[in-house]
Amino acid sequence: DSGVTQTPKHLITATGQRVTLRCSPRSGDLSVYWYQQSLDQGLQFLIQYYNGEERAKGNILERFSAQQFPDLHSELNLSSLELGDSALYFCASSSQQGFGAFFGQGTRLTVV
């Protein structure tokens, strides 16, 4: 158990819809990262938040947004969903002192 909690584990929704993925980081970790893993692909970095502020942005579509709340949990919002958005979405957290990151179990999003 990495200590990072993601909900829900599975999500099936229709094209054009909007969903919210939730992540609770490890206790004490201020950084939260979101990654997307499409079929047979590596993990693509989407966005990072540190203590409520956006710190880094990767290959995140304009239809996607994220935020980190005062209690440090984070949400990834995906809107106007397309079939190609079907993927595993991972959240990870890290402390400022430590390198690397600890990953949650992921949310498998299926857009039909």
Place this chain on the structure above:
Amino acid sequence: DQQVKQNSPSLSVQEGRISILNCDYTNSMFDYFLWYKKYPAEGPTFLISISSIKDKNEDGRFTVFLNKSAKHLSLHIVPSQPGDSAVYFCAASEGASGSRLTFGEGTQLTVNP
């Protein structure tokens, strides 16, 4: 622009033998490298890391080697066990701690009994 590449999508070895997984990178700003292991339906699990000031780091059966001039790193698993069968991801970061990770595509390792 794939800054971290794992050119072997799969590797099959016999139990007890050595597994060698390779990774190449192009960004010379990367100064910290990690290996993650991933089982199906689970998130990546941190395995071992190495800083660019070192060329080798060992943890039990796992050893990571870094060749900065070649921009190449490798993970050695000795002896390999069937439970090691998983997808292995190489990752890299630059700058200070708390930086984002750039991942390779992963290598599926299968250890046959």
